[in-house]
Amino acid sequence: MTQGDGDLDSLVRKRLRALRVAQGWSLEELASRAHLSQSSLSRIENGQRRLALDQLVTLARALDTTLDQLVETATDDVVTSPTIDSTHGRMRWTVKADPGMSVVRQRLADPPPENPARMRAHPGREWLVVLSGTAVLMLGNRRYRLETNQAAEFPTMMPHAIGAETGLCEILGIFDRDARRSHQRDDDGEAQNSPE
Template sequence: MTQDFTESIVRQRIRGLRVARSWSLDELAARCFLSPSTLSRIETGRQRITLAQLVDIAKALGTSLDQLVEPEGDDDVVIRPEPTSSGGTTYWMLSRERDRRGVTIAKMRITEEREANEPQVHPGYEWFTVLSGIVRLQLGTRTILVHPGQAVEFSTMTPHMLEAHDGPAELLTIFDHDGEQAHLPGHRHSVG
């Protein structure tokens, strides 16, 4: 990435943050101790930005220098999940670790070879939707067949277990922290 390209992005960010706050050039210039004409030249690319100016502008805009100059790319947007398999279940993590919403989103593929487990109980709620195949949900004393396009949500304080029914099944699931600990590989509990 060239320096001119990076500076162009930084200039767009400065102007975008200023406009988002409904500040005029005069208002931002006063907050970062620059003249309005200097700030205008920075925003339009007619003047190079010094590190000292960037620090003052970032502070005035209520952001960090790192956020202002962070390179553009797709790694902060695109998640490239790698499959993890364990006993008839394959997981693709579709959210980043420690997701800001406090949930973990995963795609799961379960087969009839999935290792038999006992139903699990843990605090929280679980949600999933079936993408393909049929999922047999053991929920307390009930057995529920969940078909493609259907979604379920239930309290995980009820003993529960998922199995593939008549062939492999794929589902999209959202776990809260407790569900992640109980169901995903690498955590202290076995897969449920």
């Protein structure tokens, strides 16, 4: 990485220092873990030394992070707007998304279908926690009532649907990679026949 990278260069240096401080490590301790001299690490952090890829890889490993996380730029908006599905009484905010999982906050107004033929099944695993109200989770023919602060975990190959018991409820859903792909297809309009 060269000085011409400007903002990214400065961001990476700040992250290195912030991660070191968060661990409670001195320059000497991180330098030792990364097999660098203390003066080299100090010059890297304060911008007096060029950032080299091999050193960034070593520093990322020593700080228990990845090179991708160390150099990622803030391309996502800080403020997000919900996606509104008025047909199913849903409002969704994507809270976190990475290659392995997705965390989505949803406001639900309608009850789930109770007929397994109208439920979805797909590869993956999902977790949910009820933030407010009472949710109903249908797994095949079984009905689970989840109140505020209760959570559920289930394999998504089982036909399933989630909705509100009465009024509104808000849930935080966590989807593994496979479940996330299925939900993304729905959000993109490729599989709109599912009520979930």
